Amino acid sequence: MRIYDIIIKKRDGHELTSEEIGYFISAYTSGEVPDYQAASLLMAIFFQGMNHKETALLTQFMTDSGKKLDLGSLPGIKVDKHSTGGVGDGISLVLAPLVAACGVIVPMMSGRGLGHTGGTLDKLASIPNFRVELSNAEMLECLNKINVVMIGQSPELAPADRKLYALRDVTGTVESIPLIAASILSKKFAEGADALVLDIKTGNGAFMRDKKNAVKLGRTMIELGKRQRKRVVALVTDMNQPLGEMIGNSLEIEQAVTILQGKENPRTKSFIELTEKLGGLMLYLGGKAASPNAGQKLIAQARADKLGLETFRALVKMQGGDPRVCDAPQEVLPQAKYKESLVSPWKGWIMEMSALSAGKAALLLGAGRSTKESAIDLSAGIRLHKQVGDRVERGELIADFFSSTVAEFTYASAAFSAGLKIGKVRPRPRPLILDVLK
């Protein structure tokens, strides 16, 4: 079998066989197929696509390319959640403890942030001494005792994906639905999840800008799940404005704690709504609720009863962090040296607050990585005082910017303001949850 023939076959629009896809994954992972041939095949896949059968095979060979976690010793259905990434999307921090508190096992493996979207791992790393790398034994102990663990992806899981993702990232082949679907699911299948709830973001702050493609990605992953006998449900949610009140690593931990403490405000309302929706689905898939709606109510109750807060406290403790973060987050988490506020230049309604612009502003403040090697300022970020649809007076506070270098405020506020539209007409309310795919 020659990789050259496989490239030509896909380039010319033909379906690849199981043998061809298997050969590509194993020979690329082993280094037998060089990067330049893999890159041209990926670009051919970008243009010609892959049908469900090919994508399922690709996912399976990627799943099988490394070790797989065996969670069979744990009773019950293991359910994970994956978001395709957005600005202010710290949902997992609240969701995982709540779902675990309701009795479903959540083996959550997350990634680091890149570009204008944050990563759950970076947020957790802002809790002093929190360890995102655990041994297998430690991980199983967490899952046994508190039903949840939040760790980084082991390099031994789905190594084909790790290598392919790095190549796609530099060769312009990220935005391909079969490649995205196989990348996400190969990791989730390798980590031992039985069911999966997906939050597919769409809008200017997401990498799927177009809703149609987001739906297509969701449907593809549901189909792939079926073929592996794993239940997959996907929400398609809006990412045209930041989610919640906070953007930044320690800021989003602070927000998560506040929400787990049972508090809420107008800016965190839709964040909580989405958490409950996702949590309800996870409890339903995990067999702990008779319907997604019933699950949603259990999640809301667990939050009101502070059960999620206690699970999060236990998780922080078991993973080496300071559990006082659950009582006085600002005392435990790194705090920014400088704060600058952005006020409204005139009165009106907030018509637009671009998630992309807000994400770029947070990146400029130091909250994210421009390249894989960049260091992060964990305390940097943005607290929003307004969101789309809010009335604002001249001089009224719109956002606070936090950074450890005062020099960045000018660029960050310019980037943020570029995505801000204040108008004379009250905008129509826009839904956060656009579609539920089953």
Added chain:
Amino acid sequence: MRIYDIIIKKRDGHELTSEEIGYFISAYTSGEVPDYQAASLLMAIFFQGMNHKETALLTQFMTDSGKKLDLGSLPGIKVDKHSTGGVGDGISLVLAPLVAACGVIVPMMSGRGLGHTGGTLDKLASIPNFRVELSNAEMLECLNKINVVMIGQSPELAPADRKLYALRDVTGTVESIPLIAASILSKKFAEGADALVLDIKTGNGAFMRDKKNAVKLGRTMIELGKRQRKRVVALVTDMNQPLGEMIGNSLEIEQAVTILQGKENPRTKSFIELTEKLGGLMLYLGGKAASPNAGQKLIAQARADKLGLETFRALVKMQGGDPRVCDAPQEVLPQAKYKESLVSPWKGWIMEMSALSAGKAALLLGAGRSTKESAIDLSAGIRLHKQVGDRVERGELIADFFSSTVAEFTYASAAFSAGLKIGKVRPRPRPLILDVLK
């Protein structure tokens, strides 16, 4: 400037600027841009194409990527010919001496054969001691004295093309009209030709199987020539059956000598016709004939007067070969150890004689290279006794196979026969020259 942005821009169907194309060529040639990013850009170009402006810029940057030959010291218009490659296409061996004998300077640089198509360099190498690598001084001396030189491409000319071609060859990105056009013309512009006659082969034995694409390639190259103020004329010619009587290296030299001696037979008739057509155009572009037709007559006369033969004799001598090849080619050229004949299994007309099948058979006999590193059996090949349209009786000779290993005859005759159709109906004559593009 980042290659990543250039990949995305082309992938998404936008026109690249001069700066972007220039950056790609210089950074790839210098090694700053790695193969895997170049490969994904090439595949994006394969799918999205390039307009004439982009292709002209690509050609120019590739031409300028290395040294350029300065033929300014030689008087008159320098004219070259390029064929996209076929089976039995030894036209250059006859054409270059004839055109030179008629007073036009022909600085001919050729390549080696790969796959089922032969290369002029390999054919010349079958003349004992013939040197295809000359110093600049030797080359200029040849051009000065006899108007012609036939050499290999210097690695210093258009190094970007050399590197890109090697990458395209292994990444499935050869069959792209802008990339093919830029590759051919960058070399021809760097070698100092003022005008160019192209022979674009189409059919099962050519890499442009489809006539429409062959015409498109021709029109692209004519347009690129205009933008560089170089006159380019293109013939589109049939490559569904082998050209001429001989396929193989020393066999095609023998055929060339025979034709230059003024001889012809039914199998070499269309070979000679095409030579005269191409030569007429070259004389016209070189200012030595008032029209292509007038040029054609001059070429025919030069052949009748054996002026081409004398020029070829001088060329062989100046380039170190044995000039007796012009008198007794079989005594000078390597001769195959074994000969096997293929006869017709029944009577009828030759309906098809596939160039691809004949080329593959010649490859099996040892006449070509399967990979770049393969050695060639210079004496191996095929002599055709029939061609499409000929009447054949049962048991009548169709072809002789020559090889130094008798074991190959079975495979070779099977490959050849797979492309042979003998029918009961006389096929309509098919023209060799399908189109003339100016």
